[in-house]
Amino acid sequence: MFFLKLPAIIGAENEEGGIRVTIYDIAREAGVSASTVSRVINHKPGIREETRRRIQKLLEEYDYTPDIAARGLATQATRFIGILIEDIRVSHHTESAYVIEQEMTRRGYTCITFSTGPDSSRKAQYIQILEQRRVEGVILIGSMFANDEVRRSLERCLADIPVMLVNGEMDLPNVYSVLIDEERGTEECVKMLVEKGCRRLVYLMDVTTPSNIKKQRGFCTGLLRYGLEAGENRIFTAPDADTSPGGSIRRGRQGTCRLLESVPEVDGIICATDLLAIGCLQELQKRGIAVPGQVSLIGIDNTLYGQLCTPALTTLDNKMAQVSLSAARMLLDVLDGRTVNQKLMLFTEIIRRESA
């Protein structure tokens, strides 16, 4: 398997058949030592201008490209950032991954991104892969990462590197959080519906993520605060068998069916996600229930989907792009040795469109 690198010994020709040119090749060609070449490559001072130029020229001539892994081995710095998401196909996750990758790349880091799926033990496996790759920092996107199994895995594998939790909290010295106040945001949605005259509100969710639970709490708080009687019968959970992106819509439809059976007099619905809301909308329309005429509808996430449906969806923007960008910047700050706050909170905003 090993290719004996004769050129290095004989000083003969190389640069063909997949042989990589190394700093030694360049050094030999330039009649200097490898360290000198290394210094030129890394723009270190203390090199005669003539030498620098000569080596620079050879580097280009031979199309030299540094092996970052080898460099990392010597410097103990891989310049890798790990990103874990449950499913990158979910549109606000896509947005997050995109924003983070752009920022990290801009700053000279390379991102390794994995879609882990919902299973916690799988998440732990991916954390181990990141450990093996010796990432210098990690960003976990989504509240579903804030659980004990992930926590244990982090303590075990990544105790010494900074970890950013996007929309989740974890009490660990190396774990930082960027949060978004979905709870208060959802409460504001209730307020808005009440002000529009709604009296029978329902919160529809599917997967019981910490995030969705927070929204639920905000919903309940809103009911109390704005004078509506609370009660378990105002919370509905759609079955979550199908985990594909399209599944959300289906769940929205099914959840709405159930909901309408229990609370036929409903006049305001808040859905945990936009896609759920769109499923809901489809079911309502199918039954001839006017939106927003008879029922006001609000989604959460501010996805593109919400702009496309008719009527356009009023939605709670949880600003995933901004939140993710903040997380990326915080991580960069930590890596640069700057002190940062361990927790940060950003604020949601209601995007008023036609459905409410």
Next chain:
Amino acid sequence: MFFLKLPAIIGAENEEGGIRVTIYDIAREAGVSASTVSRVINHKPGIREETRRRIQKLLEEYDYTPDIAARGLATQATRFIGILIEDIRVSHHTESAYVIEQEMTRRGYTCITFSTGPDSSRKAQYIQILEQRRVEGVILIGSMFANDEVRRSLERCLADIPVMLVNGEMDLPNVYSVLIDEERGTEECVKMLVEKGCRRLVYLMDVTTPSNIKKQRGFCTGLLRYGLEAGENRIFTAPDADTSPGGSIRRGRQGTCRLLESVPEVDGIICATDLLAIGCLQELQKRGIAVPGQVSLIGIDNTLYGQLCTPALTTLDNKMAQVSLSAARMLLDVLDGRTVNQKLMLFTEIIRRESA
């Protein structure tokens, strides 16, 4: 900067404060040499069962995790795959990246994915980053990578590693292609519209990608073949200033305005993408033009968006997920030393829904 690793010399305690345990640490603890530990880790034969078990136990006890980069330096294998996409936020690109990442991860590779943006010189830069990371294979997603600048960059940087082109062609010995017959597919769309009685067809596109050009060719061929007079006035290009995902819809609306001015009697529109079609649909509805009553509308891509709008969009499914999966598998075959076809073609399928 360097942490003198005293434990290795003194044989003292370690495992705290970010010091990674190496095979040498384990070896010392077990009273064997590093080679033996290495053999155990890599499940090589020729180790006494007792020794193996003892070392195995220590490995777990000390939470040993191999440094893959160091291993790669020794074996000349990084197990990295590079993926380049113009914009991962575009839904069928997301799907592609997802599918490929899942398959590669399953097979022990780690993906490095970049969103390059449309600019060719930027694409070349990203190719260089992949080279620096010593990826073992590369997948370029989208026809926009099939241009001369990228080609030169590949020849220069990645001449010795397999490159898969998803939906694009390039005549280079190490470049493989998985294609999708969008040309014939679009032709079939024309046929379908003609059979529905349409007589004034228009093709609306935005960015002039090789892929969109192919669709255009298919459109023209269809016109000829199915007895409609061709002509430049049947092709419309929407302005493409805004490159955000939402921009597509806006372009669809604007393009439709122009189109209606020139060909007010249009009764069938094929759009180069679903999002474009949705913008088109919005504009038509705004003007009170019935779809599919007065105008039949077909999109391309089979995105989730097409299922959400009203009426649901008839669309040409270009099977990006399958195409991407095939590309991933082909690449794995090449990496495993199996011979594969350098080109492969998959087939589109029309998804009939309400808009046509």
Next chain:
DNA sequence: CTGTTAGCGCATTCAC
């Protein structure tokens, strides 16, 4: 200003 030496963590010959 530059070369020599050593070592990053690991896998692999070749001895024993």
Next chain:
DNA sequence: GTGAATGCGCTAACAG
């Protein structure tokens, strides 16, 4: 069966 020696490509400390 196992160990010692060597090298992967690169950087960094220390001399000169």
